[in-house]
Amino acid sequence: MTRKMLAVVLGATRGQGGSVVNALLKTGQYSIRGVTHDANTPEARRLQERGVEVVAADLDDPSSLDAAFASAHVIFAVTTMYDGDVEREVAQGKKVADSAAAVDMLQHFIWSTLPSASAISDGKIPVPHMDGKAQVDEYILNALPALAQKTTFYWGGFYAENVTYPPYAPNCLSSAGNYVWVQPVASDTLVPMVGDHNVNTGIFIRAILEKAHLCLPRGYVLGVADWVVHGDMLEAWATILSEKNGETMDVVYVHSDVETVGQIWPGTGRELGQMLKLSEKLGRDAWTKKDTTALTMQDLGLEVGDRDGKLGKGFEYVQMLR
Numbered sequence: 001m002t003r004k005m006l007a008v009v010l011g012a013t014r015g016q017g018g019s020v021v022n023a024l025l026k027t028g029q030y031s032i033r034g035v036t037h038d039a040n041t042p043e044a045r046r047l048q049e050r051g052v053e054v055v056a057a058d059l060d061d062p063s064s065l066d067a068a069f070a071s072a073h074v075i076f077a078v079t080t081m082y083d084g085d086v087e088r089e090v091a092q093g094k095k096v097a098d099s100a101a102a103v104d105m106l107q108h109f110i111w112s113t114l115p116s117a118s119a120i121s122d123g124k125i126p127v128p129h130m131d132g133k134a135q136v137d138e139y140i141l142n143a144l145p146a147l148a149q150k151t152t153f154y155w156g157g158f159y160a161e162n163v164t165y166p167p168y169a170p171n172c173l174s175s176a177g178n179y180v181w182v183q184p185v186a187s188d189t190l191v192p193m194v195g196d197h198n199v200n201t202g203i204f205i206r207a208i209l210e211k212a213h214l215c216l217p218r219g220y221v222l223g224v225a226d227w228v229v230h231g232d233m234l235e236a237w238a239t240i241l242s243e244k245n246g247e248t249m250d251v252v253y254v255h256s257d258v259e260t261v262g263q264i265w266p267g268t269g270r271e272l273g274q275m276l277k278l279s280e281k282l283g284r285d286a287w288t289k290k291d292t293t294a295l296t297m298q299d300l301g302l303e304v305g306d307r308d309g310k311l312g313k314g315f316e317y318v319q320m321l322r
């Protein structure tokens with residue numbers, strides 16, 4: 001009997017990591033070790049019941065990462081934004097990379113990252129959480145050349161689920177009886193969407209592993225299932241919720257600016273605003289890197305369709321509100 005490869009998945013209890021666990025379990029080719037803060041939570045126990053080895057580790061603690069990565073053939077790594085504490089996220093990304101570099105049998109390291117907004121916009125539109133992740137890319141490429149040979153950089157597109165997050169969700173304007181979406185960009189801004197990241201991330205990562213010959217060494221993959229016109233997202237939201245609630249919901253797209261959005265929702269609102277501004281200014285070029293051609297879903301042989309093994313459409317999560 002062929003021995004299964006060991007895939008270690010960070011963030012296994014939640015969005016990106018959880019979807020990678022689901023997609024790799026379906027292949028039957030991997031033993032999976034899921035990493036979380038606490039191996040005794042209900043989420044961790046649910047993973048164990050599905051045959052996942054769950055280990056506790058902290059991205060701030062290198063020795064716990066070393067133990068979690070022991071004997072891995074594949075590592076999927078994702079970090080969290082920590083309310084804008086970019087230095088912490090960058091430090092975590094570097095620690096993760098250092099620990100991965102020390103694993104002898106490692107064949108494929110997949111780093112969930114984002115393009116450098118500062119580099120693409122010549123410093124005009126910095127987006128700290130994007131720039132921070134991209135700093136880790138450069139660390140891998142320059143300081144860890146042996147790991148770089150085994151690395152694929154995954155740019156996960158905008159989550160459809162974002163439309164449910166408080167700084168981004170439409171708000172009821174009770175005096176007018178309608179919903180307003182206060183946004184820092186024009187409604188025709190094109191947004192790169194992964195769709196339902198709880199499913200689609202895993203589909204992309206599984207394809208990266210299946211098409212490793214295209215993605216290694218040092219390949220970039222654009223995790224985008226759909227380029228969506230920003231205003232259409234609001235229309236879709238309204239149509240779906242109108243049907244669900246049995247009454248028409250009127251919506252108004254309010255084209256504001258980053259400053260105002262940042263005043264209403266300090267922190268995440270401003271950060272998201274800058275990210276959208278990058279897309280407004282640069283369109284599809286916003287998600288690029290100089291001298292690099294990122295592989296697309298088509299390059300990986302993926303298509304949009306119903307859920308079984310294919311990518312759901314950009315709005316799939318919103319449609320789940322039905």
Ligand SMILES: NC(=O)c1ccc[n+]([C@@H]2O[C@H](COP(=O)([O-])OP(=O)(O)OC[C@H]3O[C@@H](n4cnc5c(N)ncnc54)[C@H](OP(=O)(O)O)[C@@H]3O)[C@@H](O)[C@H]2O)c1
Nearest residue numbers: 011013014015016036037058059079080081156157158159
């Ligand atoms: N929103 C978007 O449109 C978008 C698009 C592309 C990329 N992203 C990026 O996606 C990332 C978040 O991914 P996600 O949505 O999958 O995250 P998530 O749903 O918030 O889950 C975070 C996961 O990371 C684990 N984690 C957090 N801090 C940890 C630590 N110190 N040590 C060990 N594990 C830790 C958590 O484990 P526990 O269960 O133990 O807490 C959880 O499993 C962010 O960096 C964000 O910038 C977002």
